[in-house]
Amino acid sequence: MQNHNRRKMVEIQGVVKFFGTLKALDNVSLDVYDGEKVVIIGPSGSGKSTLLRSINKLEEVNAGSIVVDGFEIHDPKVNINKVREEVGMVFQQFNVFPHKTVLQNLTLAQVVVRKRSKEESEKIAQGLLKKVGILEKAHEYPTKLSGGQQQRVAIARALAMQPKLMLFDEPTSALDPEMIGEVLDVMVNLAKEGMTMIVVTHEMGFAREVADRVIFMDEGRILEEGSPEHFFKNPTHERTQQFMRQIL
Amino acid sequence: MAEITKTPKDKEKKKVSIEVGDGAAIPSKEDRGLFTAWRVAFFGAIGIVIYLAVFKPDPYLDIMKFVPDGILVTFEVTVLSILLALVIGLFTGLGRISKNPIINGIASLYVEVIRGIPLLVQLFYIYFALGRIIQMPPLPSAIMAMGICYGAYMGEIFRAGIQSIPKGQAEAARSLGMSSGQSMYHVILPQAFKTILPPVGNEFVALLKDSSLVSILAVADLLRRGREFAAESFTYFETYTVVALVYLIITLFLSKLISIMEEKIGAES
Numbered sequence: 225m226q227n228h229n230r231r232k233m234v235e236i237q238g239v240v241k242f243f244g245t246l247k248a249l250d251n252v253s254l255d256v257y258d259g260e261k262v263v264i265i266g267p268s269g270s271g272k273s274t275l276l277r278s279i280n281k282l283e284e285v286n287a288g289s290i291v292v293d294g295f296e297i298h299d300p301k302v303n304i305n306k307v308r309e310e311v312g313m314v315f316q317q318f319n320v321f322p323h324k325t326v327l328q329n330l331t332l333a334q335v336v337v338r339k340r341s342k343e344e345s346e347k348i349a350q351g352l353l354k355k356v357g358i359l360e361k362a363h364e365y366p367t368k369l370s371g372g373q374q375q376r377v378a379i380a381r382a383l384a385m386q387p388k389l390m391l392f393d394e395p396t397s398a399l400d401p402e403m404i405g406e407v408l409d410v411m412v413n414l415a416k417e418g419m420t421m422i423v424v425t426h427e428m429g430f431a432r433e434v435a436d437r438v439i440f441m442d443e444g445r446i447l448e449e450g451s452p453e454h455f456f457k458n459p460t461h462e463r464t465q466q467f468m469r470q471i472l
Numbered sequence: 473m474a475e476i477t478k479t480p481k482d483k484e485k486k487k488v489s490i491e492v493g494d495g496a497a498i499p500s501k502e503d504r505g506l507f508t509a510w511r512v513a514f515f516g517a518i519g520i521v522i523y524l525a526v527f528k529p530d531p532y533l534d535i536m537k538f539v540p541d542g543i544l545v546t547f548e549v550t551v552l553s554i555l556l557a558l559v560i561g562l563f564t565g566l567g568r569i570s571k572n573p574i575i576n577g578i579a580s581l582y583v584e585v586i587r588g589i590p591l592l593v594q595l596f597y598i599y600f601a602l603g604r605i606i607q608m609p610p611l612p613s614a615i616m617a618m619g620i621c622y623g624a625y626m627g628e629i630f631r632a633g634i635q636s637i638p639k640g641q642a643e644a645a646r647s648l649g650m651s652s653g654q655s656m657y658h659v660i661l662p663q664a665f666k667t668i669l670p671p672v673g674n675e676f677v678a679l680l681k682d683s684s685l686v687s688i689l690a691v692a693d694l695l696r697r698g699r700e701f702a703a704e705s706f707t708y709f710e711t712y713t714v715v716a717l718v719y720l721i722i723t724l725f726l727s728k729l730i731s732i733m734e735e736k737i738g739a740e741s
Contacts, residue, residue, distance in 0.1 A: 280647055282643055282646070282647065305646075305649050305650070305651055306649070308646065308647055308648065308649040309648075309649035311647070312647075312648075313643075313644075313647035315640055315643070315644065317638075317640050319638075319640035319641060319643065319644035320644075321641065321644070321645075321659055321663075322663065323662050323663050323666075332648075332658060332659075333645075333648035333649060333650060336650060336654050336658060337648060337649040337650055337654070338649075378644075381644075381648070382647075382648070385648060385649065
């Protein structure tokens, strides 16, 4: 599955992160290649969200190195904002901007960060809204939308920056069950288009459909990694087996 | 900084309500007693003013002709001071949440010092004490003193308003590549303004009342005009009755405006 001749999009080396005395990440190393889809699973508190958030420096790690798109993000000479322009992020709580319309949610960073004209960014925004199926809501405020629709706005907002890498932090965990499908569909389509994706989720159906690799984390460590089939059929660790039994 | 990824939401929500207390009591429909009291006081005051003007024109009508010039000055002082206070308050609020220890220290020190000195003493200090170094006319001195004083209170309102916006909003903005300044300007402050509008209105009413202190610096505001009239005609009771009624009508009217504004904002969100 993996092509090691491909460029590395993310290189994580020996990362350690403490929250007070709690060791959230314990010497974690992980490479993600261009175009690869990695799904991270694990019980809550296992450090999977912290790992994801450290990739765009929403969490600062205490030790180790993280290289994203060729930039060591802890190097003081590296402008983290430039790195973040290329890394889209989708949150569990959507975090859409409630004071902006759906369209403005998508154009804001394009204009402010990418310095695109209003016309150009609106064109891109409309194209993406059509793609995620909510073009008709372009001029509504996000608070009027359902959770699933808000999350699709959030995905489109990240895509409007035309990122090289997309991070998903439990994107369907805050959704009502009947809305999970519409968000996963958008993510599956994005995967098929070749986007590099790192997804923290419990949706094993999604993992089976798109993941090149599944990572199982527990207590701040990567315990096991392999293909989705490996996790469904014969996970090695007892801890992994236990976890898989619980979520399937 | 050392907070776990999933910050409990109720912790963020607790900060949303901003203390309201030093202006005028804001009439709300939930508080029936206060709502009735507002009506009685407001229409009662207007009724008394009309009654006095019609049935006791001497000296009341003369007083009512003399003092309105002061109302304009009172508003002038209030509006300019609040504008100054808003600017100072914005920077103070940003300073108070700054991670830079020097900026944070200066902002916090300003808030502590100013809030610990009575406004009247600050007025004297800027006009008389600093007057030995830079002599400023009374009106600018008054506006400066009031603006600096209320800026400290406003700073706390801005700080609370900014902190009431969920952390995820800034994270979303930053993850799109915005700088902390861009995120503050485009995402956080526009949302915080909604939260701080009612307490700012409340400060406006409080400042309007406190602006009567500037009459001591010979600024011809509402109270000063009253004093001038009373001193010449010896109608102290009548004049100060009118002055008190006019202040009452203005503050009650403004507090009603704030309550309408609060309702509108509440209905939107």
